[in-house]
Amino acid sequence: EVQLAQSGAEVKKAGESLKISCEGSTYIFSNYWIAWVRQMPGKGLELMGMIYPGDSDTKYSPPFQGQVTFSADKSISTAYLQWSSLKASDTGVYFCARRADNTFDSWGQGTLVTVSS
Amino acid sequence: QSALTQPASVSGSPGQSVTISCTGTSSDVGTYNLVSWYQQFPDKAPKLIIYAVSKRPSGVSDRFSASKSGNTASLTISGVQAEDEADYYCCSFTDSRTFVFGRGTKLTVL
Numbered sequence: 686e687v688q689l690a691q692s693g694a695e696v697k698k699a700g701e702s703l704k705i706s707c708e709g710s711t712y713i714f715s716n717y718w719i720a721w722v723r724q725m726p727g728k729g730l731e732l733m734g735m736i737y738p739g740d741s742d743t744k745y746s747p748p749f750q751g752q753v754t755f756s757a758d759k760s761i762s763t764a765y766l767q768w769s770s771l772k773a774s775d776t777g778v779y780f781c782a783r784r785a786d787n788t789f790d791s792w793g794q795g796t797l798v799t800v801s802s
Numbered sequence: 803q804s805a806l807t808q809p810a811s812v813s814g815s816p817g818q819s820v821t822i823s824c825t826g827t828s829s830d831v832g833t834y835n836l837v838s839w840y841q842q843f844p845d846k847a848p849k850l851i852i853y854a855v856s857k858r859p860s861g862v863s864d865r866f867s868a869s870k871s872g873n874t875a876s877l878t879i880s881g882v883q884a885e886d887e888a889d890y891y892c893c894s895f896t897d898s899r900t901f902v903f904g905r906g907t908k909l910t911v912l
Contacts (some may be wrong), residue, residue, distance in 0.1 A: 704849075720901075729805070729906040730840070730848065730891050746803075780847055787895050788838040788853040791860060795847055 687712050689719075689781050689793035697771050704767040705796045707781030712800045714762035716741040718784035721755065721766050724795075725777040735765055735784060773802040806831065806892055806904035806911045814909040815821055822907045824875040824892030830902055832873040836895035841878045842906075843888045852877060878894070887911045 692706040708718060721733040734745040738757040745755075754767040759797035764781060781795045814820040815824040824831065824839075831837055839852035850859055852868040855875065865880045875894070879886055891903040 722903075730842075730893075730903045732901050732903060735900075746900065748853040754885070782848075786853065788850060789835045789840070789848075789901075790850050790853070790859065792849070 687783060687791040689783060689791055691779075691781060691793035691796045694797040694799070696801070699771055699773055699800055699802045701770050701771050701800075702767070703771055703798065704765050705779060705798070707764045707766075709762045709764075709783065719757070719764040720782045720784055720789055721753075721764075722780040722782060722789075723749075723777050724780065730780075731768075733766075733779075738762075738764060760786075767769050771800045773800050776800045778782075779785045803830075803896055803902045804897060805877050806847070806902055807895060808890075808892060808904040808907045810905070811908045811910065813912055814879075815912045816883060819878055819880045820875045820909060821879075822876070822884050822892075824889050824894075824904050826873050826875075826894055826902070828873060829898075830894040830896040831870065831875055833897070834895040835870070837868070837870055837875040838893045839866075839875075840891045841888050841891065842891065848891065881907070882911055886909045890900070 688710045688740045718722045718735045720735045723731045733749040736755040738759045757764045781793040783791045837855045840848035842848040855870045856868045868877045891906045
C-alpha cells in the first residue's frame with residue numbers, strides 16, 4: 686500500500702518561514718508527481734501545484750505561483766512545501782497526494798499550519 | 803481556472819439513492835474522461851472513490867457509481883448509509899494540463 690507521511694502541525698507568526706514535508710514509501714517515489722493541496726478552514730480543496738521528484742520539474746497553479754516553493758529530495762523519497770514569509774491567510778491544512786493515472790490515488794494525512802498575525 | 807460547480811449539500815434517508823452533480827466546461831469535464839471523486843470525513847484526508855469518470859478503486863463499495871454527460875459528471879450513492887455521511891469532491895483534468903476541484907458537497911444522511 687502506498688504511504689505518504691507528512692510532518693506535524695506547525696504554529697507560526699506572520700512573516701516567518703516554514704517548510705513542511707511529505708515522505709513516500711512502498712513505491713518508486715521518483716516516478717510519480719506529488720501534488721500539494723490546500724484546505725482552508727471550513728473550505729474545499731485547492732490544487733496548489735505539483736512536483737515530479739525524478740527531475741524536480743514543477744507546475745504551480747496561478748494563485749500560488751510566487752507564493753510558495755516546491756522541492757524534492759528523491760534520495761530520501763521526500764517532497765517539501767515551503768513559504769518564505771507566512772501570512773495569516775496561509776492558515777489551513779496542507780495535503781500531499783500522489784498523482785497516478787491522472788488521478789490522486791493516495792494522500793498524506795495532512796499538515797495543519799496555523800499562522801497568527 | 804474556476805472551481806467545478808457542485809451543490810453545497812445533498813441529503814437522503816438510509817436506503818435511498820443520492821446523486822451529486824459536478825458541472826464544468828468544455829475545457830475540463832466536457833473534454834476529458836478524467837473526472838475523479840473523493841470522499842472526505844471531518845479532519846481526515848480525502849480518499850479516492852472514483853477515477854476516470856466511472857472506475858472504482860479496489861476496496862471501494864459498489865454502492866458508489868459515477869457517470870458523465872457533456873460538461874456534467876455525477877456521483878450516485880445507492881442505498882445510502884449513515885457511514886456515507888461526508889464531504890464529496892469532484893476533480894477534472896483541464897486544458898491547462900492541470901486539475902481543478904469542485905467546491906465540495908456535504909452529504910447528510912437523515
